[in-house]
Amino acid sequence: MSGKKLLQLFFNMLYISAFTFGGGFVIITLMKQKFADELGWIDEQEMLDLTALSQASPGAIAVNAAILVGWRTAGAAGITAAVAGTILPPLGLLSVISFFYASFISNPYVVLALKGMQAGVAAVIFDVVWSLGQNVWEEKSIASILLMAIAFIAAFFCHINVIYIILATASFGIIREIFRRKKGEA
Amino acid sequence: MIYIQLFISFFQVGLFSIGGGYAALPLIQNQIVELHSWMTMGEFTDLITIAEMTPGPIAVNSATFVGIRIAGIGGALAATFGCIFPSLMIVTFLAFLYCHYKGSSLIQSVLFCLRPAVVALIFSAGLSIAQTALFAERELRLQNTDWTGAVIFLAAFVILRKRKCNPILIMALCGVSYLGINMLY
Numbered sequence: 001m002s003g004k005k006l007l008q009l010f011f012n013m014l015y016i017s018a019f020t021f022g023g024g025f026v027i028i029t030l031m032k033q034k035f036a037d038e039l040g041w042i043d044e045q046e047m048l049d050l051t052a053l054s055q056a057s058p059g060a061i062a063v064n065a066a067i068l069v070g071w072r073t074a075g076a077a078g079i080t081a082a083v084a085g086t087i088l089p090p091l092g093l094l095s096v097i098s099f100f101y102a103s104f105i106s107n108p109y110v111v112l113a114l115k116g117m118q119a120g121v122a123a124v125i126f127d128v129v130w131s132l133g134q135n136v137w138e139e140k141s142i143a144s145i146l147l148m149a150i151a152f153i154a155a156f157f158c159h160i161n162v163i164y165i166i167l168a169t170a171s172f173g174i175i176r177e178i179f180r181r182k183k184g185e186a
Numbered sequence: 187m188i189y190i191q192l193f194i195s196f197f198q199v200g201l202f203s204i205g206g207g208y209a210a211l212p213l214i215q216n217q218i219v220e221l222h223s224w225m226t227m228g229e230f231t232d233l234i235t236i237a238e239m240t241p242g243p244i245a246v247n248s249a250t251f252v253g254i255r256i257a258g259i260g261g262a263l264a265a266t267f268g269c270i271f272p273s274l275m276i277v278t279f280l281a282f283l284y285c286h287y288k289g290s291s292l293i294q295s296v297l298f299c300l301r302p303a304v305v306a307l308i309f310s311a312g313l314s315i316a317q318t319a320l321f322a323e324r325e326l327r328l329q330n331t332d333w334t335g336a337v338i339f340l341a342a343f344v345i346l347r348k349r350k351c352n353p354i355l356i357m358a359l360c361g362v363s364y365l366g367i368n369m370l371y
Contacts, residue, residue, distance in 0.1 A: 015354070017242055019241055019357060021239070024243065026315070028308070033353055045297075049301070051304050051308075052301075053277070053280050053281070055304070055307070057277045057280055058201050058203060058276060059203065059269070059273030060269070060270070061243065062246075063243060063273050067281070068277060083270065086243075087242075087266055090240065091263075093241065094242070094262075095250060101236055112365045115332075115335065116335065116361040116362070116364020117357050117358070117360055118319035119316075119336075119339040120339075120356055120359070120360025121315055121319070122315045122316035123339050123343040123346060124342070124346065124353040124356060125311065126343050127343060129309040129312055136305055143299070144299075147299055147306075148302035148306045149306070152306035152307075152310055156313055156314070166300065170300060173292075173297070173300065176295050176299065177291060177295035
């Protein structure tokens with residue numbers, strides 16, 4: 001059973017990693033759809049927690065997320081399976097490309113297909129954000145909605161480094177809890 | 187020993203790049219162009235283009251690409267392991283902390299605040315990708331709009347909303363239809 005799960009983890013990560021263009025958030029979106037929505041190994045809230053953790057840790061977000069999801073589903077063996085699945089496709093593909101990279105980046109068909117895939121990637125992310133945003137909205141918590149709006153403005157319009165946004169939000173969470181405790185004592 | 191040098195260089199890239207892909211670029215440049223002269227600036231620019239155009243994390247892609255050009259497959263492996271090694275240690279430790287203290291009200295409060303922020307960050311990343319994909323020079327002007335891309339984007343979004351189909355299949359279809367439409371005209 002556990003061996004089967006490890007194989008599933010490895011091949012799912014291999015598949016996701018092989019088709020994920022455009023960095024960390026894209027792969028996290030696809031991982032959420034696979035492991036939370038489809039397989040139900042992780043619940044949605046936990047997936048968001050793991051996303052924050054992989055963002056705040058050094059290194060490639062995709063690798064960090066793979067470590068967390070692997071560990072969460074199958075411990076140390078899960079980490080090995082998920083990380084191997086994540087790095088094998090880029091390792092293989094880049095090895096091949098590095099031998100004839102000049103002809104690869106100047107091939108107009110390659111460029112066009114990749115351009116179209118970018119539009120697809122954007123659509124996939126919008127779809128997931130729609131669902132996640134709906135859940136936040138339905139919490140009917142003003143704090144959550146405000147945090148979402150402020151974080152968005154800070155990231156998209158002010159180009160503030162993601163790591164500072166996460167640190168500031170986490171600090172806000174700590175202060176909020178301290179205030180709440182003080183209120184409880186009084 | 188070139189393998190050890192590659193490992194150490196990319197170990198530093200992995201250790202100090204917080205916030206993913208683009209945060210790693212200046213570090214990679216520093217290691218491979220300035221410190222070790224393994225590549226020229228022109229080659230480095232090609233490397234970024236390829237790393238962005240191909241699947242996988244930019245740091246891992248760069249590690250493979252640099253490693254293989256410097257020291258073959260062994261070099262690629264040394265650089266890639268160097269790159270993911272810091273993550274393995276630090277993230278495993280954070281996962282352990284998360285698991286142990288998840289129940290505490292302080293961590294609950296932090297996570298409660300982080301979740302909506304993370305949703306916003308994902309949205310922001312999605313918008314940037316849409317901007318690159320649908321507008322020439324990333325400028326939001328009507329005459330810069332790539333209408334083929336915009337139609338494909340909208341169609342993909344509607345299909346994904348209406349029915350839960352495989353996102354990777356949708357992405358591949360977008361690539362194929364974009365290529366097809368552009369070849370017809």
